[in-house]
Amino acid sequence: MASRSSASGGKTVGRYELGRTLGQGTFAKVKFAKNTETGENVAIKILDKEKVLKHKMAGQLKREISTMKLIRHPNVIRMYEVMASKTKIYIVLEFVTGGELFSKIASKVRLKEDEARKYFQQLINAVDYCHRRGIFHRDLKPENLLLDANGVIKVSDFGLSALPQQVREDGLLHTTCGTPNYVAPEVIKNKGYDGAKADLWSCGVILFVLLAGYLPFEDSNLMTLYKKVFKADFSCPPWFSSGVKKLIKRILDPNPLTRITIAEVIENEWFKKGYRPPTFEEADVSLDDVDAIFSESGDSQNFVVERKEERPAMPVAMNAFELISKSQGLNLRSLFEKQTGLVRRETRFASKCPANEIISKIEEAAARMGFDVKKNNYKLKLQGEKAGLKGHLAVATEIFEMAPSLCMVELHKTGGDTFEFHVFYKNLTTSLKDVAWKTGDEAQAESSAGEGDP
Incomplete structure (x- = not known):
């Protein structure tokens, strides 16, 4: 069965295979990735070189990356290495699996x-x-x-x-x-x-x-x-x-x-009360890769080429282990998060409809809600036509096949305001009531009732 990291359509950068988009901002995008040599999961922050130069950020970016690479603290995401291509800068970061606090x-x-x-x-x-x-x-x-x-x-x-x-x-x-x-x-x-x-x-x-x-x-x-x-x-x-x-x-x-x-x-x-100061060792860290990506020579081992392999158009299959690993603490209830005012930037719903039908219905519903839709096989990029509190709301949607008659639809906010994403999700699942077999609220309610929660 296809691994979760292969959901990108086979795009690689150096020794990393790129996966789904985890977040997106004005100057950068963050993608899930897997080190093909070690199998380790990482997050890669991708910056556009042209934007960096246009906003005269190169000097500051080099200082920030150099300092961040030196940070070795148990409560701060680790930065592993930096790479560059002709048009992009890639910052390889620790990927954590416990979800958001x-x-x-x-x-x-x-x-x-x-x-x-x-x-x-x-x-x-x-x-x-x-x-x-x-x-x-x-x-x-x-x-x-x-x-x-x-x-x-x-x-x-x-x-x-x-x-x-x-x-x-x-x-x-x-x-x-x-x-x-x-x-x-x-x-x-x-x-x-x-x-x-x-x-x-x-x-x-x-x-x-x-x-x-x-x-x-x-x-x-x-x-x-x-x-x-x-x-x-x-x-x-x-x-x-x-x-x-x-x-x-x-x-x-x-x-x-x-x-x-x-x-x-x-x-x-x-x-x-109960405070224990953190204990950690200061590691010996090389900044050679940071200097290399900002040099003009282009002959460094830290210069990489982004490659894409063409793959057949079909939803990514997800096995049981991958499904469980997406929940926190092996608690399957958290796969279908309860939506509250403290909304996450990612959520999911299950559907018994065929993947083709799900993607078409989402495409139609999003268009009716005023979103520009870009389709790439079983993935959609949705962007709101009207600007909100933090610019245009952008949502990445992907369908995973969990079983022959069961799909999971994952929606991930890649830009805009998190609370506006919450409203969008509620409106979308309401308009997809014939498609969404089990949404976050329903799954949470069933679990709570089963556990005897008040």
């Missing part, structure tokens, strides 16, 4: 304080480590907090999430970015901000959501949302302990000058 909240509604504290400690460890090396994330949010197979937090996209940003002569960053609900007020005001202080604010929002199960700042009107953020207009629910209430209020201080620092957070009594 916030999928745990989607199933549990909220976390208990001790569990939330454990994750928050790991997040602060990662952020503090990177800040000490002059690296700021600038877009900390749920979908950048991943879990490995052992349930350990891995922060992704550190130092690579907002490459166009530059520190000016005043020592401050000046580009507004991030997800509105998680972004610090000084970032929205766009008058310059301290990257460390802004990252800590986002950590405070994340801690609130872990404990509450909902966002501290939320409103359907963007300007009303911004006003709430500017004033730090929020209230803690009654189940928060007094210790964590005080800490969150110190972190979510709208004035960055009086906001608590990470060093003070680490000394906070609530934070210190």
Whole structure:
């Protein structure tokens, strides 16, 4: 049966076989890949060289990649190597299998304080480590907090999430970015901000959501949302302990000058309970590949060619092991995630219809909903015609054959706002009620009833 990594249509870069798209932004796309020599799964961030040069990002990109390659922290995604072709730069990253941290909240509604504290400690460890090396994330949010197979937090996209940003002569960053609900007020005001202080604010929002199960700042009107953020207009629910209430209020201080620092957070009594500083070794890392991809010679072993093999048009088959590996902790219920306000950027539904019929129905429904549709065998790229909160919503769709009479349809947000993706998914599955045999809500409800959950 075809392996999951072969879902790309046979595209290879160097010794890596490229698979599905995991995410997409203005300057880069991230793809699942497999090392054909070792069998190891990785994620590859692909940047367009022309865009890098056009935005005068080459110098900064080289500095960011060099620094990221030196990072060896248990709570930050590892960068393995860098390659380049004539038109692309490929950054090979660790691929983690435990899913997003916030999928745990989607199933549990909220976390208990001790569990939330454990994750928050790991997040602060990662952020503090990177800040000490002059690296700021600038877009900390749920979908950048991943879990490995052992349930350990891995922060992704550190130092690579907002490459166009530059520190000016005043020592401050000046580009507004991030997800509105998680972004610090000084970032929205766009008058310059301290990257460390802004990252800590986002950590405070994340801690609130872990404990509450909902966002501290939320409103359907963007300007009303911004006003709430500017004033730090929020209230803690009654189940928060007094210790964590005080800490969150110190972190979510709208004035960055009086906001608590990470060093003070680490000394906070609530934070210190059960705290174990991370232990790890500083590895001897070569930066030769980083220098090579920015050289003009083009004769380095780090220069690769992207090749594509033609394959017959048929849905990718998925065996039982691959199916189970897509769920977290071998819990098959998480294959059909419950959709809540803390929506994931990827979701699925099962169908008993033939693959040809499913792809046609999705194509028709998406077109009716105002999406531009590009078809490639059993994969679709959908792009919203109207711009949303974070640009045009883009969704990658692929069909997998689980059995002769059962398919799984995977939808993955590759661009735009996650909450808009949630609305799109709900509307799509409603219009596909004759096709979608079991959606996320239905599967979750059945599992919950079977387990006797309240």
